[in-house]
Amino acid sequence: MEFTSNKNNMVYGVQVAQRAVSPKNPLPILSGILMKLKNNNLCLTATDLELGIECTVPVNGSSEGSVVLPAKYLSEIVRKLPDVLIEFSVEKENNVATLKYAQSKTTIHGYPADEFPLLPSLDGETTYVIKQELFKNMIKQVTFATAADENRPIFTGVLFEVEGDELRLVATDTHRLALRIGAIGSHGYSGEKTSALIPAKALNEIVRIMPPENEEVKIIFSNNQVVMELDNIRLISRLIEGQFPNYKQVIPQGCKSKIRLNTREFLDAVERASLLAKDGSNVIRLAVQNHTLIINSNSPDIGTIHEELPIVLEGEETQIAFNSKYLIDVLRVIDAEEVFLELTGSLSPGIVKPVEGDNYLYLILPVRTV
Amino acid sequence: MEFTSNKNNMVYGVQVAQRAVSPKNPLPILSGILMKLKNNNLCLTATDLELGIECTVPVNGSSEGSVVLPAKYLSEIVRKLPDVLIEFSVEKENNVATLKYAQSKTTIHGYPADEFPLLPSLDGETTYVIKQELFKNMIKQVTFATAADENRPIFTGVLFEVEGDELRLVATDTHRLALRIGAIGSHGYSGEKTSALIPAKALNEIVRIMPPENEEVKIIFSNNQVVMELDNIRLISRLIEGQFPNYKQVIPQGCKSKIRLNTREFLDAVERASLLAKDGSNVIRLAVQNHTLIINSNSPDIGTIHEELPIVLEGEETQIAFNSKYLIDVLRVIDAEEVFLELTGSLSPGIVKPVEGDNYLYLILPVRTV
Structure with a gap:
């Protein structure tokens, strides 16, 4: 195996691939x-x-030819190389790679390529195609709502559901649920509904390595795996097995109080209130009055916060308590100037959605307070 | 106590003062x-x-009036405030502070101000004055050579030595020594030589909080403390007690091999070599030939690096081994396009200094290799 390369291409390729290396x-x-x-x-x-x-x-x-080189050393070395032509060669007998640059050179001991596991090459019947910017946006608006706890694998995944030309991504950790709808195309579509559970980690990775100049993402499913393809990158992930909860059942139809308010002001106020909600497991209290949303939190011995925000209220005055983290998470990604907060008393879930458009919905369970 | 303030001044003051709060x-x-x-x-x-x-x-x-407020909460809250006028007031009876902003407010429970320890106000006889930019530069070029180990406190400090209008900062961890000389002025100078040991931590802090618009630093010593004054900031530190080693004795006069080379190329090559010197306690080997410096390192099982750099050599060809970290540290701060590396065989200390000027010297002990 022998080639020459500039430094940047080597650094780029190594850094992208390295993201799949697990250090442990x-x-x-x-x-x-x-x-x-x-x-x-x-x-x-x-x-x-x-x-x-x-x-x-x-x-x-x-x-x-081919060789397997230790990711950590390879990546540290190529990043530190001078910006000159790099001559790369591998001795077949002992898998030792040599990189020559300017007057200098380094050797790295590798492993035989044939010991490396093969990544499956999927030939699924249906290939979905989605705009990269849209897909990125959809992923960012749902993956944060997955659970980190690997003991309940279903909740570490995002439901990928296609019906016709509509893709729905759904994630929940059982305390909140995020649903994002977007347009998707397909080649060789079988007419059946696709429903698969993709690990949030795989979706977050594909976002991280999306090259800005890439326009579309191809998505191919097989029995238990998914491939996402960009121009020069393929990411392959296993799917999560198991039955995702029936999310449609838990989304309330209608509400008793519909509150319209500025997203940024809401976020800032909740963030401040959360600073003094630490000792009470992040609990902040919301009271909805005619033209005002009042947010209160307090930590005994430390202090209190009382925030007032202008709102437009349709329906009843009410009050409710939330875990501030769950509100902050959604307000940071919702990407709309104004949101609706829909409530039905202090025991029913609240809904956050953009005032414009119908493609995003976030459900959040209240905290019962005495 | 009652005042109004904009957000930025509050944030600035709290963040600067907070640097002296120890979390533990x-x-x-x-x-x-x-x-x-x-x-x-x-x-x-x-x-x-x-x-x-x-x-x-x-x-x-x-x-x-006055009050003591918990640094962590105060700092988190003021950073999150909206950019409006903040009304600040404290109830004298219970030390509860209230911050009002727009329609909202927060209260923070404080401590009585009279329980806070007084910082001494020093009236030393001699006040030194030094240009901020110079002082900053001098500090950066020596503090990295101090020891982190608190068991030998002398080596965690920087020797501050004034003779006439010359300031010398010296630091060593016994493996290497950095000496930086600069111009200093004084008011009420007594004619005696000043020699004090300032904790590296205090010097690093003053660099971190130097406002860019500040021009001079005043330095006042008392028996066991030092005050460094900027326009709106005073930093007070205890001095370290004990006898700093006689640094002049260890600096060799003259050398057998004087190597002139590009600082950046030297740094890059040593950094690369250090990547594969990990398993051998950072040891890299230098061989000085007529027009070339060869740097070698190797980690068994992982690989080797062989670097060649063009040099101008005066004197003998030679070879020596160093801990790469000690070379990298100095080459990152030396601030000169070209340096001299002065060697006298493989068992004597090496000296690194800028080709231009006579105000910096770095001594590094070799590693004995078999």
């Missing part, structure tokens, strides 16, 4: 990146067996 | 910031009894 993987070869040269394309692959990332970068190939 | 201080009142209003000046003070910081900001005072 017990299999030594999985701490490595598989480098595979074919013509003038260098394909870099890493996987922790749950998630795999493949990134292809252009180089000047002169002899094909 | 066992005395509750020391987790607080003393706020003292006199006329239109709000003075904020914090201390961990080793280091104290006082910052004065302009406000619109209407009733004088």
Whole structure:
């Protein structure tokens, strides 16, 4: 294996692939990146067996081949290289890679490429296609509502549901639920409804490595895996097994109090109130009056906060208590100048949604206070 | 106590003073910031009894007084305030502070001001005056060479030595030594030589809080304390007791090999070599040949690096091994396009200094290798 490359392409490819390397993987070869040269394309692959990332970068190939190099050292070294032409070669017998740059050189001991697990190449029947900017936005507006606790795997995933040309992403940790609807296209669509549970981690990763110049994301499902394809990147993830709760059932139809208010002012006030809600498990109290939303929190021995915000109220005056974190999370990503807060008494879930448009809904359970 | 203030002045004052609050201080009142209003000046003070910081900001005072408020909550809250006029008042009877902003307000429970320790007001006989930019630069070029280990307190300090109009800062951790010389002025100079050991921590703090628009730093010593004054800030630190080693004795006069090379190229090469020197306690090997410096490092099982740099050599060819960290530290701060590396065989200390000027010297002990 032999090629030359500029520094930036090497750094980029290694950094993208490296995101799939788990630092605590017990299999030594999985701490490595598989480098595979074919013509003038260098394909870099890493996987922790749950998630795999493949990134292809252009180089000047002169002899094909492959090797697995330790991700940590490879990445530290290429980042520190001078910005000159890098000559890369691997001795087939012992898998030692040599990088020559200017008058200097480094050698890195690798592993045989054939010991590296193969990433499956999926040929699903249905390929979905979605605009990258939209997909990114949809992912950001739901993944935060998943649970971190791996003991209930279903809640660490995002439901990916397609019906016709509508994609719905749904996430819940049982305390709150986020639902985002967007337009999706498909090739070879079978007419059946697709419903799959993608790990939030895989979705957050694809957002992180989306190149700004890439326009569309292709999404292909097989039995228990999903592939997301960008121009030069493929991300493969296992799907989560199990039955996602029936989210439609829990979304209330209508409300008794519909409050319209400025998103940014709401967020700032809740953030301040949360500073003194620490000792009471983040509980803040909302009281809805005719033209005013009052937010109160207090930490005994430390202090209190009393916030007043102008609102437009349709319906009844009411009051309710929330975990401030769950409100802050949604107000940070909702991407609308004004929101509706819909309430039905202090025991029913609240709904947050943008005033304009109908493509986002966030449900949040109240905290019962004495 | 009552005043109004804009948000930015409050945030600034609290953040500067807060740097002297130690999060693990066992005395509750020391987790607080003393706020003292006199006329239109709000003075904020914090201390961990080793280091104290006082910052004065302009406000619109209407009733004088003082209180101690918990630094953590005060700082979180003022940072989150809206950018409006803040009305600040304290109830004398119970030390509860109220901040009103727009329609909202917060209360914070405080401590009585008279329980807060007094920072000494030093009236030393000699006041030194030094340009802020120069002092900052001098501090950055020596403090990194101090030891972190509090068991040998002398080596956690920087020697501050004045003779005539020359200030020398010296730091060592016994493996390397940094010496920086600069010009200093004085008022009421007694003619005696000043020699004091200032904790590196206090010097690093004063650099961090230097306002860009401040031009001079006043430095006043008493028996066991030092005060550094900026326009609106006073930093007070205890001095370290004990005898600093005789640094002049360890600096070699002359050398057998004088190597001139580009600072940036040297730094980059040493940084790369250090990546594969990890398993051998950071040891890199330098070989000086006629026109070339060769740097080698290797980690068994991982790989090797071989770097070649162009140099101008005066004197003998030689070789030596160093801890790469000690070289990287100095090359990052030396602030000169080219440096001299002066060597006298592989067992004597090496010297790094700028090619231009005579105000900086860094000594580094070699590593003995088999």
